[in-house]
Amino acid sequence: MTSIRPQDDQWPSRVHVRNWDSIRTQMLDESSSFVAILAPNFEDRSLAVAEDICIHKNEKTNRLILGVITLQGKEEYDARDLIKARNCNRCVRNLELAGFTLGANLHHQSLENPIVEADLRQLFTTLEKGIGEYNLVIDVSGLPRTFLWRLLDYVDNGELHTRPGSRAQQIYLIYNWAESYSDLLEHESVGEVVDHVRQEPIADVISRYSSADVVLFGSGSTQSAFHVLGTVKKNAPVRDVELEFISFLRPNRFGLFWDSAIRQQELFSSTTLQDRVSKSFVFDEEHALYWLRDLASRSLDRLSDRKDHLFAIVPGGPKIISIISQFVVSEYLRKIELDFDFGKIGSGEEVTKRRYAAVGGHGRGQYLSLYSFGVSGEFSCLEVTNEA
Amino acid sequence: MTLFKACNVRSHKEYELLSSSGVDVAGVRALAGGRGSLPLEDITKLVNCAPQSSPKLAILTDRIDLAQFSDDLKLKSLDFLMLHSVHDTTTIELARKLFPNTRIGSLLAYEFTKNEINRVLELEADFFVCDWQAGGTGRTFNQRFLDYVMVRQPSAKLMVAGGLNSLNVEAIVRDYRPYAIDVDSGVRSGQFNRFDAKLLSVFSTRLKIASSDEELEVKSTFSRASIAPWSSISSATMEGENIVAKLRLLSKLDETDRYRNSKESLIQRISKSLSQLANHPDVPNRWVEAALVAFAASTYFPNELLKSSIRFLYMKVWKSVVEFDEPRTSFHVFSNDPGALAEDFFRVNDIHGRLDQDKNIRIDGVEELGRALIDAGMPESPLHDQAIQRLRMLAERKVWVVLVDQTLSGHSLVGDLERIAWFHGQIKEHVTHPIRIMVSAQIATQTALKALRKSEALDALLRDGSLSIDYAIGLGDGYNVSDHRCDLVSDPEVLQDLRDLSAWFASEFIVDDGWLGRMRRKSGDNLEFGYRSAGLLIARQDNCPTDSLPLLWHSGTGKAGYKYSGPFPRVHSRIGEQVIEQTADLWGTLVSAKEQSWLRNMSDV
Numbered sequence: 001m002t003s004i005r006p007q008d009d010q011w012p013s014r015v016h017v018r019n020w021d022s023i024r025t026q027m028l029d030e031s032s033s034f035v036a037i038l039a040p041n042f043e044d045r046s047l048a049v050a051e052d053i054c055i056h057k058n059e060k061t062n063r064l065i066l067g068v069i070t071l072q073g074k075e076e077y078d079a080r081d082l083i084k085a086r087n088c089n090r091c092v093r094n095l096e097l098a099g100f101t102l103g104a105n106l107h108h109q110s111l112e113n114p115i116v117e118a119d120l121r122q123l124f125t126t127l128e129k130g131i132g133e134y135n136l137v138i139d140v141s142g143l144p145r146t147f148l149w150r151l152l153d154y155v156d157n158g159e160l161h162t163r164p165g166s167r168a169q170q171i172y173l174i175y176n177w178a179e180s181y182s183d184l185l186e187h188e189s190v191g192e193v194v195d196h197v198r199q200e201p202i203a204d205v206i207s208r209y210s211s212a213d214v215v216l217f218g219s220g221s222t223q224s225a226f227h228v229l230g231t232v233k234k235n236a237p238v239r240d241v242e243l244e245f246i247s248f249l250r251p252n253r254f255g256l257f258w259d260s261a262i263r264q265q266e267l268f269s270s271t272t273l274q275d276r277v278s279k280s281f282v283f284d285e286e287h288a289l290y291w292l293r294d295l296a297s298r299s300l301d302r303l304s305d306r307k308d309h310l311f312a313i314v315p316g317g318p319k320i321i322s323i324i325s326q327f328v329v330s331e332y333l334r335k336i337e338l339d340f341d342f343g344k345i346g347s348g349e350e351v352t353k354r355r356y357a358a359v360g361g362h363g364r365g366q367y368l369s370l371y372s373f374g375v376s377g378e379f380s381c382l383e384v385t386n387e388a
Numbered sequence: 389m390t391l392f393k394a395c396n397v398r399s400h401k402e403y404e405l406l407s408s409s410g411v412d413v414a415g416v417r418a419l420a421g422g423r424g425s426l427p428l429e430d431i432t433k434l435v436n437c438a439p440q441s442s443p444k445l446a447i448l449t450d451r452i453d454l455a456q457f458s459d460d461l462k463l464k465s466l467d468f469l470m471l472h473s474v475h476d477t478t479t480i481e482l483a484r485k486l487f488p489n490t491r492i493g494s495l496l497a498y499e500f501t502k503n504e505i506n507r508v509l510e511l512e513a514d515f516f517v518c519d520w521q522a523g524g525t526g527r528t529f530n531q532r533f534l535d536y537v538m539v540r541q542p543s544a545k546l547m548v549a550g551g552l553n554s555l556n557v558e559a560i561v562r563d564y565r566p567y568a569i570d571v572d573s574g575v576r577s578g579q580f581n582r583f584d585a586k587l588l589s590v591f592s593t594r595l596k597i598a599s600s601d602e603e604l605e606v607k608s609t610f611s612r613a614s615i616a617p618w619s620s621i622s623s624a625t626m627e628g629e630n631i632v633a634k635l636r637l638l639s640k641l642d643e644t645d646r647y648r649n650s651k652e653s654l655i656q657r658i659s660k661s662l663s664q665l666a667n668h669p670d671v672p673n674r675w676v677e678a679a680l681v682a683f684a685a686s687t688y689f690p691n692e693l694l695k696s697s698i699r700f701l702y703m704k705v706w707k708s709v710v711e712f713d714e715p716r717t718s719f720h721v722f723s724n725d726p727g728a729l730a731e732d733f734f735r736v737n738d739i740h741g742r743l744d745q746d747k748n749i750r751i752d753g754v755e756e757l758g759r760a761l762i763d764a765g766m767p768e769s770p771l772h773d774q775a776i777q778r779l780r781m782l783a784e785r786k787v788w789v790v791l792v793d794q795t796l797s798g799h800s801l802v803g804d805l806e807r808i809a810w811f812h813g814q815i816k817e818h819v820t821h822p823i824r825i826m827v828s829a830q831i832a833t834q835t836a837l838k839a840l841r842k843s844e845a846l847d848a849l850l851r852d853g854s855l856s857i858d859y860a861i862g863l864g865d866g867y868n869v870s871d872h873r874c875d876l877v878s879d880p881e882v883l884q885d886l887r888d889l890s891a892w893f894a895s896e897f898i899v900d901d902g903w904l905g906r907m908r909r910k911s912g913d914n915l916e917f918g919y920r921s922a923g924l925l926i927a928r929q930d931n932c933p934t935d936s937l938p939l940l941w942h943s944g945t946g947k948a949g950y951k952y953s954g955p956f957p958r959v960h961s962r963i964g965e966q967v968i969e970q971t972a973d974l975w976g977t978l979v980s981a982k983e984q985s986w987l988r989n990m991s992d993v
Contacts, residue, residue: 251862258687262637265644281696283860290703 033134045376046142128166211240218264314360391568410592519549535672561598645690678885697860796935797920798839832859868923932956
């Protein structure tokens with residue numbers, strides 16, 4: 001099968017690609033309440049959403065609450081923390097100049113990395129004060145992935161409504177693209193690739209299944225792609241492992257991605273796994289979303305024939321792909337819950353939804369992503385249905 | 389082996405230093421009026437007392453009275469005589485008589501015009517001294533001059549002088565393989581500008597390394613490495629343009645998905661193309677290098693990438709169809725250039741029933757649309773009812789997809805779109821629903837996108853949202869070799885060489901190629917930078933577009949009888965004129981007011 005199977009009506013879609021301009025217009029309009037979390041980091045693009053809000057704020061912008069958060073390292077400061085703090089100050093000052101009032105509709109909170117649940121609870125208690133149902137906007141451009149995973153889990157578990165009556169109806173994740181990338185970061189060590197839920201190496205997770213479909217995004221660090229390839233090679237002799245290797249390109253930035261894509265595709269030309277590897281390309285985040293759903297759907301077909309099958313995505317970068325992967329896995333698990341007779345494919349208490357899917361991430365808490373640097377550019381926006 | 393000549397020896401002590409520094413030839417000056425020269429008696433003493441072994445001695449003179457000069461010197465023998473001011477056969481012959489067993493060199497000044505160069509090269513000198521007329525100025529040699537000389541007379545023995553030093557000696561030896569290198573200020577230092585033993589040693593070593601490569605090329609058992617042009621590519625270009633890395637990546641792509649399933653590897657094809665260029669007497673080494681840079685900078689689109697792009701484009705289409713609350717496969721597909729792409733579009737995306745006439749209208753392209761319109765306007769035509777039926781089905785579709793494999797100059801697409809847009813304009817009064825035209829291109833250049841917006845009709849549709857353009861791979865202006873924003877080549881000189889080579893290539897290989905006549909006329913030039921000066925360096929797995937430089941795709945024999953085959957040889961889909969001209973006639977008839985009788989039948993449609 002080679003097609004994109006368009007969004008199946010029966011597929012429990014939770015995430016959609018939206019146009020940021022129209023969401024921003026709604027946000028800055030007085031008709032509905034919005035809470036926006038901005039997270040200035042050391043990258044230029046992590047300030048882009050705040051700047052965009054400053055530019056487009058108007059007299060109708062009365063129902064928008066902004067939370068500016070900074071994550072600082074637990075240990076001694078490093079250069080990134082200092083630049084982060086500088087950017088955060090700049091962001092708050094610009095928003096004040098644009099007419100937001102610190103303590104009223106603008107809140108600033110410095111958090112310590114790694115984040116703990118109490119911090120999130122405190123943040124939302126502050127932001128939800130005095131509002132009922134609202135839409136939540138999160139600028140994920142510079143948000144560390146570890147924090148983002150916690151936040152998304154928090155959203156998934158329905159723990160956002162910290163005050164009676166407060167509830168995020170729709171969640172919008174905004175991502176700003178950097179327009180050039182640094183060659184210097186190719187060799188950044190990202191540690192072992194781990195399943196972010198189980199917090200154990202993805203190789204160990206795969207080794208517990210008789211078969212697996214592993215989807216690997218070849219974007220980002222070659223090192224992580226190589227690591228996953230090693231994992232699959234290790235498991236391939238005794239397990240039925242199929243690997244889909246996806247390269248990410250952007251229509252308007254073809255040259256920027258192409259060399260890196262070929263280099264990473266080359267990884268596979270020297271392996272003995274040729275017959276187990278399929279290669280494909282995606283051209284934007286929406287394409288990635290539908291292609292991943294298609295792959296998830298195929299994996300479900302395989303799961304229906306076996307008792308012990310895993311669907312794993314190792315997204316690499318850019319970050320928006322990681323977020324999409326997270327939701328596709330969540331949709332995949334939801335589909336199993338809806339459609340599958342667990343008695344046929346598993347046995348007893350072992351059968352839990354987490355059993356059938358994994359999302360890989362980097363073991364290290366904070367690292368410099370290949371996609372972090374460069375002048376800020378276009379926005380991408382994901383709308384997430386808050387099922388909780 | 390290139391000889392190492394150190395110039396302007398002023399004392400016996402300096403000569404001794406040269407003898408221990410690997411210098412092959414020591415030069416002394418005997419200029420009229422004595423400017424910077426040794427006295428003649430010192431020269432005589434130096435030459436007559438010099439040992440038989442190296443360094444040998446060379447005298448440079450601008451004296452015209454050679455007989456008197458010979459009498460004054462009273463030399464026992466002399467190895468080299470370099471004539472710096474007289475350039476005629478009589479003088480050369482006289483010098484041979486006066487200085488028997490001496491190699492006679494004639495000046496080939498960098499200031500010479502082409503005619504002067506040609507005339508001097510005809511002299512029967514043993515070697516030619518390439519230098520500035522003033523000599524010893526430290527001014528750098530003239531590379532373009534040397535290129536010209538090499539093209540004009542590749543076998544000429546050149547003694548190259550002018551601003552040489554240990555940094556540029558390797559390149560000059562590798563590029564031109566001169567008979568000798570003449571150096572002066574490049575091996576001197578200090579307040580008194582004396583020969584520097586260290587500089588002499590470094591210069592000598594580098595010259596020998598570069599020369600020994602040349603020797604190895606002849607003797608090596610690795611015969612493949614000695615084949616031109618690989619042996620003559622300069623290190624500076626190899627490094628500066630990242631040739632190795634780029635070729636490696638391209639080769640990897642070609643290995644997994646070989647261009648048109650060729651039996652030869654990409655490197656074999658590139659080697660062949662470069663060798664053919666290098667063998668042509670009009671092509672200097674630097675052009676061969678520029679060709680290599682162009683081949684290495686090419687972008688190769690393998691099938692998997694193109695297949696993925698078809699999926700991406702389909703996603704865009706069905707999202708648009710769904711906006712109209714239509715079933716996902718309810719759209720009509722026009723092909724800009726009817727071929728395999730439409731079939732791939734349906735097959736790759738698992739869209740069934742492509743040939744079902746009740747579901748999909750058999751109007752694949754603009755020409756068929758035109759014919760259907762003509763038939764619809766002629767009730768007596770046997771195809772009238774069928775045409776009405778087909779046009780009715782087309783009008784019912786809310787999304788018309790114009791499928792394009794590549795729009796590079798934009799010319800063909802603009803032509804087709806304007807016709808579709810014209811039909812769209814005629815029909816919209818007769819239908820109640822909006823109709824959106826979607827261009828779905830696998831590859832699009834900025835040039836093509838600009839061309840679309842330049843068309844008033846299309847720009848109006850773009851602005852009101854009736855026309856949209858989606859593409860998977862966008863190529864900016866930096867991909868155009870003829871554009872000042874081109875970033876495919878790092879070194880501006882190499883880029884200029886590539887442009888010069890492209891211009892020459894067109895005059896040598898393209899202008900007389902009968903198959904390309906129509907394309908040249910439509911392009912309005914000789915395809916120096918490909919069709920309509922697109923200046924691209926791209927190739928798809930199935931073919932190479934004419935919008936790429938002909939260097940990449942052309943195969944044929946040039947004016948001088950030399951053959952050439954580019955690394956991505958192209959299969960031309962059109963070598964005649966009839967089809968396009970017929971289509972133009974058809975639409976010319978159609979849009980004329982008199983013939984719009986079919987419009988009266990639009991109520992039927």
